[in-house]
Amino acid sequence: AQKVTQAQTEISVVEKEDVTLDCVYETRDTTYYLFWYKQPPSGELVFLIRRNSFDEQNEISGRYSWNFQKSTSSFNFTITASQVVDSAVYFCALSEDDYKLSFGAGTTVTVRA
């Protein structure tokens, strides 16, 4: 069964628009961790955030923000005032007690100038 679902395959926006990426996860563990990674066209994976299951506070880092809602098993990611450099594939991932990462299918974000 898919543990992490990213329903949006591709999103295209014009520069300065906000974009929200959805992530829904599934786990029976009470302790787990959620992640977001960025994979630009160059291919490397860039770590964006790690959030544990006991911390439901939303987080903001510059133009990035994350909304964690355990009630709906969602961990959504918003890019505010998008820029061309934000064009990449974004992956949501889940780690349970075995430390392994289960990745979602990824969402390709294209920001047009």
Next chain:
Amino acid sequence: SAVISQKPSRDICQRGTSLTIQCQVDSQVTMMFWYRQQPGQSLTLIATANQGSEATYESGFVIDKFPISRPNLTFSTLTVSNMSPEDSSIYLCSVEDWARGKNYGYTFGSGTRLTVV
């Protein structure tokens, strides 16, 4: 955060041959993870490598096809054996990244882009 040196960065190989990918970490880590990313796809865990024990493989991956070595706490290799075009993928190693008591998530190597012809 941890720095991972992965090589080769890319290779083109003939079918039926084998390729060994190396990952060197600049700090000691208990577990190292190997992932495969097929073209246009997400990442799939191949195996977890602990120093001093056999690697643990995920469903669909076997040791004969993807033998792994973990001789010490900073190094691991993944071999892709008897390659076929279906093995063409990006292979990445990863470690859990701790520094001064803070977790920085999982750091990934830059990847090995393998093309089998």
